[in-house]
Amino acid sequence: MRPGPTAYRAGATGPTARPAGTSRPATEERALTSVAAGECYQPDGDHEGERTADAPRLWHVTLSVSGEAAPLKEVRRALQQLAHDHPFLLTSRYAVDHAEIRYWEEARDLHDAAAVALRLWGEHRQTAGLPPWEIVGLEVIDRGTYHQRIAEGYGPPPASPVGVHPF
Template identity: 75%
Template sequence: MVRRALTSVGPGDGDGGGGGGDEQDHDSRLWHVTLSVSGKPAPLSDVRRGLEQLAHDHPFLLTSRYADDHAEIRYWEEARDLHDAAAVALRLWGEHRSSAQLPPWEIVGLEVIDRATYHQRVAEGYGPPPAHPVGVHPY
């Protein structure tokens, strides 16, 4: 068995899904990620500056909303499956905390949905509307 970082069993592995789909099992997909963080209050200007730097460092960042004690970050992640997209999302805040000078907040929420589910929710009037305008905004 070959082990690789951030991989998991795909839906075609062992479910009788028919035919030499090994290449297909490794195709990446787009996942809509909503990451919520919170903690002790920090100056709004510092929070904004940190989120703007995070947006610069993470090119797929769509939008973020913030207050002095919490923030929500929404973006698209390209990953093989939900497990991979969630793993990247769970590392995002911590890995960029120093470089973007983000507050020492903790992750308090995570939603990862596939592109079709995202668009279905928007079309039905459920869930967040498309992230417009793109960027960093106060609540």
């Protein structure tokens, strides 16, 4: 039986430190493993704490679409339907001839996240009643880059309020 999350006793250090609540001998060494930002902890026996190559990551996606003008009410209703069908959408901004959709995608790598994003508008055009606009922009960045941009003040403002809003 493997112990749960390790909690070390205050003041206990070095190779004699023992995780609280375990029966491990005090002389047994146990290495600490860290997980870098954006990596997923995937315990799998011998490689506990290592990130597997196929582990999914979070990617921030901004999809921009545009085309011929459509009635504003219809654009709003369609984006609301898309958000209802796919609650992962953070925010959508729209005008009569363009829109921007921002959301988080879980994918193995950037290529997978981009492929899903590039299919989003076309695959849901009929079901959500989206305008026949084309994709004119796509940005896919990893979670660390997104948070670094926000911290440095040059990234997009956080998606607040979440939902569908006019530009």
